[in-house]
Amino acid sequence: MKPSLIAALSLWWLAPAAISASDPLPSWNDTLPKRAIVAFVERVTREGSPDFVPLPERIAVFDNDGCLWAEQPMYFQAFFIIDRIKALAPQHPEWETKEPFASVLKGDVKSALAGGEHVLLELAMATHAGMTTAEFEQIVTDWINAAKHPTTGRLYTEMVYQPMLELLAYLRANGFKTFIVSGGGLEFMRPWTERVYGIPPEQVIGSSIQTKYEARDGQPVIVRLPELNFIDDKDGKPIGIQQHIGRRPIAAFGNSDGDFQMLEWTTAGHGPRFGLLVHHDDAAREWAYDRESHIGRLDRGLDEGPERGWTIVSMKDDWKTIFPFQGRSSTDSAHRGFKKTPGSGI
Amino acid sequence: MKPSLIAALSLWWLAPAAISASDPLPSWNDTLPKRAIVAFVERVTREGSPDFVPLPERIAVFDNDGCLWAEQPMYFQAFFIIDRIKALAPQHPEWETKEPFASVLKGDVKSALAGGEHVLLELAMATHAGMTTAEFEQIVTDWINAAKHPTTGRLYTEMVYQPMLELLAYLRANGFKTFIVSGGGLEFMRPWTERVYGIPPEQVIGSSIQTKYEARDGQPVIVRLPELNFIDDKDGKPIGIQQHIGRRPIAAFGNSDGDFQMLEWTTAGHGPRFGLLVHHDDAAREWAYDRESHIGRLDRGLDEGPERGWTIVSMKDDWKTIFPFQGRSSTDSAHRGFKKTPGSGI
Numbered sequence: 001m002k003p004s005l006i007a008a009l010s011l012w013w014l015a016p017a018a019i020s021a022s023d024p025l026p027s028w029n030d031t032l033p034k035r036a037i038v039a040f041v042e043r044v045t046r047e048g049s050p051d052f053v054p055l056p057e058r059i060a061v062f063d064n065d066g067c068l069w070a071e072q073p074m075y076f077q078a079f080f081i082i083d084r085i086k087a088l089a090p091q092h093p094e095w096e097t098k099e100p101f102a103s104v105l106k107g108d109v110k111s112a113l114a115g116g117e118h119v120l121l122e123l124a125m126a127t128h129a130g131m132t133t134a135e136f137e138q139i140v141t142d143w144i145n146a147a148k149h150p151t152t153g154r155l156y157t158e159m160v161y162q163p164m165l166e167l168l169a170y171l172r173a174n175g176f177k178t179f180i181v182s183g184g185g186l187e188f189m190r191p192w193t194e195r196v197y198g199i200p201p202e203q204v205i206g207s208s209i210q211t212k213y214e215a216r217d218g219q220p221v222i223v224r225l226p227e228l229n230f231i232d233d234k235d236g237k238p239i240g241i242q243q244h245i246g247r248r249p250i251a252a253f254g255n256s257d258g259d260f261q262m263l264e265w266t267t268a269g270h271g272p273r274f275g276l277l278v279h280h281d282d283a284a285r286e287w288a289y290d291r292e293s294h295i296g297r298l299d300r301g302l303d304e305g306p307e308r309g310w311t312i313v314s315m316k317d318d319w320k321t322i323f324p325f326q327g328r329s330s331t332d333s334a335h336r337g338f339k340k341t342p343g344s345g346i
Numbered sequence: 347m348k349p350s351l352i353a354a355l356s357l358w359w360l361a362p363a364a365i366s367a368s369d370p371l372p373s374w375n376d377t378l379p380k381r382a383i384v385a386f387v388e389r390v391t392r393e394g395s396p397d398f399v400p401l402p403e404r405i406a407v408f409d410n411d412g413c414l415w416a417e418q419p420m421y422f423q424a425f426f427i428i429d430r431i432k433a434l435a436p437q438h439p440e441w442e443t444k445e446p447f448a449s450v451l452k453g454d455v456k457s458a459l460a461g462g463e464h465v466l467l468e469l470a471m472a473t474h475a476g477m478t479t480a481e482f483e484q485i486v487t488d489w490i491n492a493a494k495h496p497t498t499g500r501l502y503t504e505m506v507y508q509p510m511l512e513l514l515a516y517l518r519a520n521g522f523k524t525f526i527v528s529g530g531g532l533e534f535m536r537p538w539t540e541r542v543y544g545i546p547p548e549q550v551i552g553s554s555i556q557t558k559y560e561a562r563d564g565q566p567v568i569v570r571l572p573e574l575n576f577i578d579d580k581d582g583k584p585i586g587i588q589q590h591i592g593r594r595p596i597a598a599f600g601n602s603d604g605d606f607q608m609l610e611w612t613t614a615g616h617g618p619r620f621g622l623l624v625h626h627d628d629a630a631r632e633w634a635y636d637r638e639s640h641i642g643r644l645d646r647g648l649d650e651g652p653e654r655g656w657t658i659v660s661m662k663d664d665w666k667t668i669f670p671f672q673g674r675s676s677t678d679s680a681h682r683g684f685k686k687t688p689g690s691g692i
Contacts, residue, residue, distance in 0.1 A: 056540065056546050133588055177548070186589075186592070187592070190592045194402065200402050200593075201591065201592030201593045202405075202523070202549075202590065202591045202592060202593065203548075204592060208589065211585050212581075213581040213584050213585055213611070220584065220607070220610050220611050220614050222584060222588050229589075235559040238559050238568060239557050239568060242568050243554065243557070244548065244590065245547065246536045246547030246548060247546075247547045261559060264566050265559070265568075268565055
């Protein structure tokens with residue numbers, strides 16, 4: 001064996017130790033949540049321990065909105081819907097006088113959405129169906145690469161939580177397979193989750209509409225239909241997990257009561273389990289909302305989470321950094337780049 | 347570095363070369379299908395080549411019945427259904443006089459199934475629903491570990507195709523992620539696909555019934571309901587692939603016209619693509635059936651497959667061995683252990 005090869009192999013041999021010696025979660029303060037995460041991962045990966053979990057069973061599931069990326073002042077997919085309504089308006093002159101489209105086109109999103117969830121569904125169907133899956137993927141890709149958040153002016157994919165990116169990488173480095181389990185649209189997430197989170201499309205579970213296989217110009221296509229297929233929220237999350245993964249996760253991460261059943265299902269299994277809820281309590285660096293919020297309401301989780309052994313993360317106290325663009329810095333300078341427009345109407 | 351460590355690393359270093367030097371597909375004859383498979387894999391894995399396919403896009407999909415394991419004299423899941431009807435009969439005295447149950451209980455499966463697909467569906471609902479997912483997993487596990495095929499006397503999991511096991515391993519050794527895409531029941535396959543095929547539950551796509559999340563004795567459970575959710579056959583295969591994987595496979599393997607759309611969807615994509623149909627033409631070592639068969643009918647695939655560039659495998663000419671228990675041997679001795687009972691009534 002050549003000396004250079006021995007040297008190369010020595011480096012390869014030493015690399016894992018070098019990695020684990022550095023802090024895998026640098027954006028987490030050294031508070032209870034970080035310690036609980038590290039203790040859990042060390043517990044399930046220690047070979048020979050009674051709590052050791054074999055590689056194929058190391059399944060971790062993550063909510064997306066409010067857990068991996070922000071969700072204020074409304075779900076980012078709702079901004080996509082509004083932008084699509086505007087883009088499609090020239091082909092739909094009837095929308096000028098037809099609600100909820102008319103209000104959206106006038107810029108009065110609050111009035112448009114006042115009708116409740118079925119209104120959002122109607123807007124979603126008008127913008128998410130009627131094209132092939134390939135066409136929709138392109139529409140989402142073009143939008144996500146260009147659209148800016150109304151109050152920060154950042155790309156939506158910049159408004160991901162740095163501590164959660166580190167957590168995803170840390171779990172994967174320890175043999176976990178990471179899945180998204182989101183109420184958001186399945187095909188709205190897939191075009192960018194691999195690039196942004198390192199999560200490939202086959203590990204994304206979400207809400208979906210029905211589709212149809214057909215031929216167009218002699219080529220097979222899958223066409224998106226304006227009919228609901230599956231809502232991946234609340235009870236739907238464990239159902240979606242069973243349908244898609246077929247194995248109960250050992251760790252679940254969420255932030256709202258829509259994630260309650262996912263955490264409940266995950267942590268009710270035998271052996272070591274981990275449940276975590278991100279609590280949005282940082283009005284300065286992000287948003288503060290919980291029990292009364294229309295978006296990402298967290299009420300039952302705050303009441304029952306602790307007694308169920310779930311870890312509650314205070315974004316204010318437990319996270320050094322929120323967004324990657326804020327850098328890792330003191331609280332004051334961390335506000336840099338994050339400006340909110342109070343009372344922006346949405 | 348200790349000499350023993352150097353020796354160990356040398357072995358580790360040499361292992362990949364040693365593996366690739368040996369034949370990864372020893373049960374395949376050196377005929378066109380094997381050459382086409384190897385040429386395709388080398389083409390997509392050669393770095394720097396214009397046909398190189400990055401790791402995450404190396405998705406291969408496999409039908410199960412008649413492609414990975416046998417499907418005669420009827421789908422193996424149908425034997426499971428019949429055994430469950432018999433096991434559940436004491437709790438259902440009304441079945442003694444109610445069709446199709448009465449015929450099944452009298453052992454006259456042919457009459458029971460004469461009513462067509464909706465009869466099989468009725469029998470499936472009576473046996474696949476009404477319990478939790480955990481209970482159903484246990485029922486399937488107990489059955490698959492004990493039930494024997496009526497004509498070979500072998501466990502059903504022994505009736506898998508040795509050449510396909512080698513193909514699965516060969517593709518995975520070359521960075522492919524292998525998925526099952528079967529018309530069979532999702533939760534009927536998952537309890538044993540990892541052990542038998544090396545395919546984890548999250549890479550199994552199949553037909554499914556609806557489920558409900560609820561609490562029982564204070565514990566969350568997922569209950570199986572007697573309502574169809576999804577039929578993963580024909581047009582359903584590309585739809586199931588898009589729903590579950592969200593990325594078009596680059597290779598698809600099937601054996602019947604139920605796989606036609608899966609191969610069509612896969613091979614219509616850009617770049618290098620591979621489609622393969624297993625043709626059951628070996629009456630001596632397995633079964634011979636195609637255009638007129640009620641099970642695994644292969645008609646359109648034989649007509650259009652070749653002009654679409656799909657590889658047709660003759661089990662008789664292209665496979666040295668069919669089942670692992672037959673060993674790798676001459677055609678005559680390969681019949682060992684495979685006895686059919688002609689006219690067995692099913």
